[in-house]
Amino acid sequence: MQIYCPKCKTGYEIEADVVPEKGRRLRCAVCGKVFKCMPEDLIDGSKLRTAEFTEEEKLRLDEAGHLRDEDAEGTADEPATDGEETAEDDLPGKSLEELEEEAREADSEDVKDIFKRLSEETEALFKAESEEKPAQKAWKGVIKNLGLKNPRNYKYYYFALLVFVLLGAYYARYEIVRAFPSMEPIYTVLGIKSRVTGEGLEFQNVTRREYEEDAVRYLEIKGFIVNKTKRTLDIPTIYAELLDKDAKLIQTQKATSVIPIITADGRVAFSFVVDRPSKLTKYIYLTFSDEK
Numbered sequence: 001m002q003i004y005c006p007k008c009k010t011g012y013e014i015e016a017d018v019v020p021e022k023g024r025r026l027r028c029a030v031c032g033k034v035f036k037c038m039p040e041d042l043i044d045g046s047k048l049r050t051a052e053f054t055e056e057e058k059l060r061l062d063e064a065g066h067l068r069d070e071d072a073e074g075t076a077d078e079p080a081t082d083g084e085e086t087a088e089d090d091l092p093g094k095s096l097e098e099l100e101e102e103a104r105e106a107d108s109e110d111v112k113d114i115f116k117r118l119s120e121e122t123e124a125l126f127k128a129e130s131e132e133k134p135a136q137k138a139w140k141g142v143i144k145n146l147g148l149k150n151p152r153n154y155k156y157y158y159f160a161l162l163v164f165v166l167l168g169a170y171y172a173r174y175e176i177v178r179a180f181p182s183m184e185p186i187y188t189v190l191g192i193k194s195r196v197t198g199e200g201l202e203f204q205n206v207t208r209r210e211y212e213e214d215a216v217r218y219l220e221i222k223g224f225i226v227n228k229t230k231r232t233l234d235i236p237t238i239y240a241e242l243l244d245k246d247a248k249l250i251q252t253q254k255a256t257s258v259i260p261i262i263t264a265d266g267r268v269a270f271s272f273v274v275d276r277p278s279k280l281t282k283y284i285y286l287t288f289s290d291e292k
Helices: 096-130 132-146 151-171 173-179 181-189
Strands: 002-004 011-012 026-027 034-037 201-213 216-227 239-245 249-255 267-275 283-287
Touching: 011 201, 026 267, 151 173, 173 181, 249 267
Parallel strands: none
Antiparallel strands: 002 011, 026 034, 201 216, 216 267, 239 249, 239 283
């Protein structure tokens, strides 16, 4: 049986039983091409070698039947001169076993180069890891444990971050509005209370007076509400708690200011009367309430 080099079309005699079903690697002794020979590539030796060439390649054959390169001197139809050596004269007399041995050696060198490169890359990686600072190692560990190397996990972390931000904005709404008053309208639109009732307002010069009228006892409480801020505020409902000597709650009273708003740094007088106050009343505690 015969096999032909796929590059230069040089033919070689080879026994069919030396080519396994999975094929074997061969090297051409003329052009050095390494190719894989399969059982179906073997050709009956009775066929002419020139049958493997196309019509165009046949025009480029030299006297020895070898295929000339297109860049070689002379045209395809010019015969070689007497002083020129043909490719057949350069053909080394190597056996098929020698060719296979050369192929194995070439493969072995390639494998050695691969292992050498892998070894160098591994050493460089270990060296880089050993030179890393503890903080860098800890950060890499955090990224690995949280799965941040996988881009698909980012959407879950973005969602969790958004939830934490919204919760923080809700629970810290009073502090946020104190620091950034312009945020109050945003909370108001969302229906969220963002200011403490009566924040910025203060009671001053509060006095009390008890009297009777038509055999009914009354307690008059009056004083001033002062705005400590630099903006106009609504005056909430005034909530009065009457306490005994032990500071226990006895009675409550709600009242509204005659003037509903107070300007920046302003001062508004208030006054209201408690009907039939307890005789045990010792202290009066005033606060603001949202209740009307």
